Amino acid sequence: MTFKIAASPHAHQRRTTQQVMRWVYLALIPGVLVQTYFFGFGVYVQLALALLTAWVAEGLAMRLRGRPVAHAWQDHTAIVTAVLLAISIPALAPWWIIVMGTAFAIIVVKHVYGGVGQNLFNPAMAGYVLLLISFPVQMTSWPIPNELAQLQVSISDTVSLIFSGFTQAGYNVEQLRMGADGITMATPLDSLRNDLNHQLTLSEALSKPIFDDLAGIGWAWVNIAFLLGGLVLIKQKIISWHIPGGMLVGLLVPAAIYWLFNPDQAITPMLHALSGATMLGAFFIATDPVTAATSNKGRWVFGLLIGFLVFVIRTWGGYPDAVAFAVLLANMTVPVIDKYTQPIAYGHGGRS
């Protein structure tokens, strides 16, 4: 008689990678809907392009590596990468931006390192950084919220903008980003950082029309929607609360201290929390199971590090937002974090 002894854990939930990934992209739906409401239909075109590119790139890479192609399509990790990248880039960016970014993320960042589970860096964020440093103009041209826009962009205009650069009436993205006074409107974080650098006070900087009482118009609600999706993931035990918790603490505590000492020259903690990619980063990007730390203590450290880096780069760095850079920098430290936070197995010493 054979007597099988398996290693612990003995009772666990049998969830396949596909099921985990499906939960992740389902939880993104509220955020995408809110994004559509404020910033138009561009995000759907970007999603379609990203998914198509990811599908082709994944198949191509698996074929080149001599592995079963269908197997890679079934685990849905490429879908999550594509979706995250598509909602991170400006909704009206030209089509080749998302195609190049997704292909780079899948082929170079994921498959060159050995495919699912082997990549050192978060594929979506590495793709994003490639695009941001190569094409800074397109990657910072976010559309302005619909309620502020002079011209409403229809679905056909959106498609036309993404593929040709102009609407059917001949406007380009730059013209669409102008407000009633003919001044191009930046994203809340971008506008704030420029104004603060130009020695404006916080209240002067916040008097621009792109801000309302909460934070930037539109951006605050997008962030809240991603927060809700993230809470669903925690409830479903798809992600643990340590990384998002650590990241928010690491961002907001230094931000609050800095703001208390410079109340008129610093971004408020509220704006930090509800602007840019804070919530998307905390709940969906930093929590990538492959490139994050593995133990709970390690996840805390990893999250804190990302949050602190976001605060530092937003406050003193050269780019308005910092989640992608912070995540990549923290990815590099994961082997060290894992080495020093390895839990002690039962019966192997430690403090008694």
Added chain:
Amino acid sequence: MSNDVNVNTNTYKELTWQGLWNNNPALVQLLGLCPLLAVTATVTNALGLGLATLLVLVGSNITVSLVREFVPKEIRIPVFVMVIATFVTVIQLLMNAYVYGLYQALGIFIPLIVTNCAIIGRAEAYASKNPWHHAAFDGLMMGLGFTLVLVLLGGIREVLGNGTLFDGANLLLGEWAADLRVELFSVDYPLLLAILPPGAFIVMGFIIAGKNWIDHYRAAHAEKPEKQVTRARVTSQ
């Protein structure tokens, strides 16, 4: 006599093979990566630095080989560095005089050839132990191998980042070379990453991967000698 000639040609063949492929300073030894990654944004810069390194390498290899009997072992490294620094100074002054535009484009990376580990590595590993004509040939081949990789890397980065090839070749080769400039395509938004340092690392990684792939392919398709296998079964099953 014929045997001696045979040995000699074999040595040269081996040195060529080692320098250009098997033991290529940039692809296998991974030496001298600092200039390799920093100046290869265009083919012209890459070629200029590659040729400068090649000349220094040949000169230093010959000199080190000639003085190898007189230099005490304990102070050989400072002596080698002095020899290399002398040749770098010569090259730097020559470039300053004859290819001033390129001299300015390469900037600090010309004096930094002194610290290129590929050069002192060859002095220590080969020139200090072999006769001068072998050392000279070794320097030539190692320098050529390094230059080829620089030019390849520069070419890929220039095409990706600018859509051109041989831009500014007249700085290095004289006015006639201005016609060498090829514009493969023109884009409104160049892929800046290829020009920036990260692009150099990524492209370099792919070149090394390509070399390893070719090596594996050759090893897999090489004719294997028939193996005589004699086995003695020691377990019963």
